[in-house]
Amino acid sequence: xxxxxxxxxxxxxxxxxxxxxxxxxxxxxxxxxxxxxxxxxxxxxxxxxxxxxxxxxxxxxxxxxxxxxxxxxxxxxxxxxxxxxxxxxxxxxxxxxxxxxxxxxxxxxxxxxxxxxxxxxxxxxxxxxxxxxxxxxxxxxxxxxxxxxxxxxxxxxxxxxxxxxxxxxxxxxxxxxxxxxxxxxxxxxxxxxxxxxxxxxxxxxxxxxxxxxxxxxx
Numbered sequence: 001x002x003x004x005x006x007x008x009x010x011x012x013x014x015x016x017x018x019x020x021x022x023x024x025x026x027x028x029x030x031x032x033x034x035x036x037x038x039x040x041x042x043x044x045x046x047x048x049x050x051x052x053x054x055x056x057x058x059x060x061x062x063x064x065x066x067x068x069x070x071x072x073x074x075x076x077x078x079x080x081x082x083x084x085x086x087x088x089x090x091x092x093x094x095x096x097x098x099x100x101x102x103x104x105x106x107x108x109x110x111x112x113x114x115x116x117x118x119x120x121x122x123x124x125x126x127x128x129x130x131x132x133x134x135x136x137x138x139x140x141x142x143x144x145x146x147x148x149x150x151x152x153x154x155x156x157x158x159x160x161x162x163x164x165x166x167x168x169x170x171x172x173x174x175x176x177x178x179x180x181x182x183x184x185x186x187x188x189x190x191x192x193x194x195x196x197x198x199x200x201x202x203x204x205x206x207x208x209x210x211x212x213x214x215x216x217x218x
Contacts, residue, residue, distance in 0.1 A: 001178075001183060001184060001186065002024065003016075003021050003022060003023050003186060003193060004023060004057075004185055004187035004188070005024075005025055005026075005054075005187065005188065005193065006025075006026045006027075006039065006167070006169070006187040006188055006189055007025070007027070007031055007190065008027045008031040008034065008035045008046060010049065010050070010053070011106075012189075012190045013050060013054065013205055015190060016190055016193065016214045017053070018031060021193070022056070023056045024056035024058060024083075025054050025057040025058045026058075026087070026131075026167070026187040027047070027058070027060060028087070028111075029063060032046065032197040044076070047060045047077065047084065048080050049079050051083050052081065053205040055083070056083065057084075057085045058083055058084055058085065058201050059085045059086075059087040059129070059187075060077040060080070060086065061083070061088075062074055062077065062087065062089075065089065065091060065094075066093055067092040067093040070093060070094060071100055071101075074086040075106075076099055078101075084107075085108060085128060085129065086106060086108050086109070087103055087108070087131075088101075088111065088121065088127075090112050090113050090114075092120075094110065095110075096126045098110060099125040099126060102126025102127070102128075105128070105129040108126075108127050109128065109129040109165065110125075110129070110131065111167070112121035113128050113132045114132065114137060116147065116154060119151040119154065119162075121166075122162060123160035123161075127204045128162065128163065129153060129162065129163050129185065130163070131166075131167040131187070132144065132151065132180065133167050133168035133170060134166055134167065134168050134174060135168035136168050137168075143182075144174075145177045145178065148164060148181035148182060148183050149181040149182055150152040151164055152164060152181060152182025152205065153182075163184035164182065164183045164184050165184065165185040165186070165187055166181075166185065166186045167186075167187050172188075172192045172193075172195035173199075174192065175188060175192055175193070176196075
């Protein structure tokens with residue numbers, strides 16, 4: 001399973017990269033705003049900086065919701081760097097745009113997915129990635145992991161190549177559950193990824209090893 005980091009913060013991206021587990025980055029307008037990056041020119045420059053820093057795919061989201069606007073923005077984003085993936089919302093014009101991009105070998109990430117039916121449409125249109133929002137599904141009292149598993153089964157049966165990118169990750173447990181459910185990729189803030197490192201028995205064991213060494217060696 002690939003690990004993407006969901007942020008526009010360069011320090012966090014560098015930390016994940018230095019950890020040796022970073023496969024890519026996902027971003028969106030909200031994450032850009034969180035870093036104080038405003039204005040189209042500044043946003044495009046920031047995408048370039050991120051895509052130069054990361055060897056893997058970097059999802060850059062369109063703002064437009066109409067077909068022509070999505071196509072125009074998507075072309076501009078794809079031109080930034082070869083590893084840019086155009087992030088397109090799960091709407092009618094978004095699906096049409098995904099087919100347009102797919103036919104032209106431009107990678108896409110279909111975002112804001114909440115059902116298996118939507119996942120079918122995205123795969124049929126040729127999306128490179130599909131982003132079901134696990135945390136938001138859980139917030140509405142449904143099971144986000146069940147959706148991941150359902151989509152994984154459908155894609156396997158039908159032979160679709162679209163990769164399932166589990167998004168809206170809220171915890172380290174979410175990451176493990178997404179892996180078990182069949183996600184090809186997770187995208188997460190840095191904290192849940194670092195949380196995978198932690199276990200109280202690891203801390204106790206290390207403390208004991210160090211104490212024993214000090215006792216014998218001074």
